[in-house]
Amino acid sequence: MEAIAVLERYRVKEVVHIGSRAAAGPDLQELMARVARGDQRAFSYVYDVVAAPVLGVVRAVLRDHAQSEEVTQEVLVEVWRTAPRYREDRGTAMNWILTLAHRRAIDRVRSVEAASAREHKAALLAHTPAFDEVSEQVETRLEREQVRRCLRTLTEVQRQSVSLAYYRGLTYRQVAELLSLPLGTVKTRLRDGLIRLRDCLGVSA
Amino acid sequence: MTHGVDPHTLTGAYATDALGDEERRTFEEHLTRCPSCLLEVRELTATAARLGLAAAASPRRTMKDEVLRRVTTVRQEPPFTESAGQARALRHRARHASRWALAACAAAATALGGTTVWQHQRADEARERARQTQERSEDLAGLMAAPDARTRTAKLAGGASATIVVSDSRNQAAFLAAGMAKPPRGKVYQLWFQDQGSMRSAGLLDPESTTTATLMKGPVGKATGMGMTVEPAGGSPEPTSPPVALLALPT
């Protein structure tokens, strides 16, 4: 007799698309190709699409407004400078730019001081992501609602791990220390938390 | 496993930039030879970017002029061009690394409850397997990196998960599975393309590994789905048992 368990029917992932979200927009891809050829006009359009998300990512990690603006400008100039090296087959331009923004914010944080000394433990744990409540952009508001809804589907430890790592820029070792959890647990919660978010948001590579 | 951390579990920490510099470099090295981690990293990095988008905050209006003024004085970097020497060095490094890749895959299979022949095999067999693995993973990496690669993931019985990756431009598909039960003794998992109700063989899964990334044999063509069945060792010309997995191809 076959020892193979019975087939569980293939489940369709929940996929929700909102408007013409920039994350996958072909426009930005096209614009980036022009920027890569030195087109400054195209860069000004890229700026319009990415400046707010870049500032958002940087500010979430750095908190300090003046520093955030400074790093945001550096990131945007770096986007211009390294555009010829962006490769479409590695992911969308928005993902590339936001990854760059996140790394630069984290470089700044980690170079200044140990993140655990930056803020009190209580403040780190209590604080939800620094969402910009007065943002006038409908797309951002919808995106935020969806991300919030999906974050609520995570377990407490998954949500804290993901938020502290992404929005606060902590290493997983610092997260483990902060939450008094074993390293392996935080590593796993970061992974399965993001996988749950991926499925909830309908993200594909 | 005798060596330190299982690299396959670091995808989430990597996607959120939560690794230290040293760990990040080690993991990036791992990514060059682990297609399933590469795929997962792509998806989880895209997921992290959505967290970023949700935090968007409008900068002050004057910033735009400042940035646009600055870039007029900044020279752009040249695009990457891979010289023949660099390409050779990369290939050499990849080949050198492939034994470790095989060991890592074997370790992962063990961790997931499967068994592996790694310890029992003679060294030359192991090297041959490593070489084949390397070639397969270069093809696989090419497929995963294709700009039009689409994926779909499904849960299988017993907590296993399967992901199908399809690229139209390459007319190729790959099947990634993690945590599957080993096939019964003397049996193998066989993959199929589903073409308008008929099943076309797409090769066998490595029977020694329950965590696998397999390039499906043959072109995708007009296939709309894929299936996996349990067949006698060596495979069958057509399915002889009901599918244990059946997935529509991602659209």
Ligand SMILES: [Zn+2]
């Ligand atoms: Zn891996």
